[in-house]
Amino acid sequence: MKYLIVCLGNIGEEYANTRHNIGFIIGDALAADFGVRFTTDRYASRAEVRFRGKTLVIIKPTTYMNLSGKAYRYWLTQENIAVENSLVVVDDLDLDPGVLRMKPKGSGGSHNGLNHIIGILGHNDFPRLRVGIGNNFARGFQVDYVLGRFTREEEKIFLEKIPLAIEMIKNFVVAGATPTMNLYNNK
Numbered sequence: 646m647k648y649l650i651v652c653l654g655n656i657g658e659e660y661a662n663t664r665h666n667i668g669f670i671i672g673d674a675l676a677a678d679f680g681v682r683f684t685t686d687r688y689a690s691r692a693e694v695r696f697r698g699k700t701l702v703i704i705k706p707t708t709y710m711n712l713s714g715k716a717y718r719y720w721l722t723q724e725n726i727a728v729e730n731s732l733v734v735v736d737d738l739d740l741d742p743g744v745l746r747m748k749p750k751g752s753g754g755s756h757n758g759l760n761h762i763i764g765i766l767g768h769n770d771f772p773r774l775r776v777g778i779g780n781n782f783a784r785g786f787q788v789d790y791v792l793g794r795f796t797r798e799e800e801k802i803f804l805e806k807i808p809l810a811i812e813m814i815k816n817f818v819v820a821g822a823t824p825t826m827n828l829y830n831n832k
Contacts, residue, residue: 646698646699646700646730647699647700647701647702647724647725647726647730648699648700648701648702648726648730648731648732648817648818649701649702649704649717649720649721649724649726649730649731649732650672650675650701650702650703650704650731650732650734650814651668651704651706651713651716651717651720651731651732651733651734652668652669652671652672652675652703652704652705652734653668653669653706653710653713653733653734653735653736653758653759654666654667654668654669654670654672654705654706654710655669655709655710655792656705656707656709660792662794662795663791663792663793663794663795664736664778664790664791664792664793664794664795664799665710665736665778665791665792666736667734667736667776667778667803668705668733668734668735668736668776669705670803670807671734671774671776671807671810671811671814672703672704672705672734673705674807674810674811675703675810675811675814676692676694676703678811679692679694679696679701680694681693681694681703683703683705685707686704687719687723688706688707688708688715688716688719688720689704689705689706689707689708689716689719689720690704690705690707691703691704691720692704696815696818697818697819699818701818702720702724702726704716704720710757710758711757711758711761712761713758713759713761713762714758714761714762714763714764714765714766715761715765717731717733717762717765717766718765718766728766728770728771729771729772729821729822731771731772732772732773732774732814732817732822733759733762733771733772733773733774734773734774734776734810734814735756735758735759735773735774735775735776736756736775736776736777736778736791737754737756737775737776737777737778738754738755738756738778738779738780738787738790738791739754739777739780740775740776740777740778740779741777741779742777742778742779742799742802742803743776743777743799743802743803743805743806744776744777745774745775745776745777745806745809745810745813745829745830746774746775746777746826746830747772747773747774747775747813747817747822747825747826747829747830748772748773748775748822748826749770749772749822749823749826750769750770750771750772751769751773752769753769755787759773772817772822774810774813774814774817776806776810778791778799779799809829812829813825813829816828816829
């Protein structure tokens with residue numbers, strides 16, 4: 646059984662440690678937790694690990710956020726993984742900083758990466774782990790906010806939540822999206 650963990654973000658030093666790259670940050674922490682490293686591959690940095698008898702393919706798309714669906718579809722096909730065995734780790738403006746929510750499906754809202762995946766797949770029926778980044782920005786400054794670096798307070802919150810995000814990803818692999826949602830979403 647194979648699972649695809651898709652950690653969304655933007656490549657490049659100018660995007661490192663920005664709110665929009667929380668998917669990359671969690672992907673790096675997940676790979677470190679398993680003791681594996683990413684290598685550059687087609688459309689993504691890729692790491693692979695065995696966990697509880699299953700193979701996890703962890704990717705960080707190199708297509709930039711707005712074309713995330715390209716990497717997602719390629720690796721689903723390349724690894725012959727069912728959509729329900731994939732998990733997209735993504736930042737979410739509608740959740741307070743550090744709030745983690747598993748969802749088995751849903752709309753893309755204002756998130757261009759999710760909307761590109763939905764457009765490529767032709768449906769929104771894929772699991773995702775939403776990571777709250779808050780929406781503390783003035784009208785018209787959404788792009789500046791999501792591409793901005795964490796405040797010290799936000800950084801502290803996220804560092805405390807990364808182990809829980811890793812635990813939720815592992816539980817998703819073992820139990821699935823809905824049981825994980827039911828177990829963790831109110832923590």
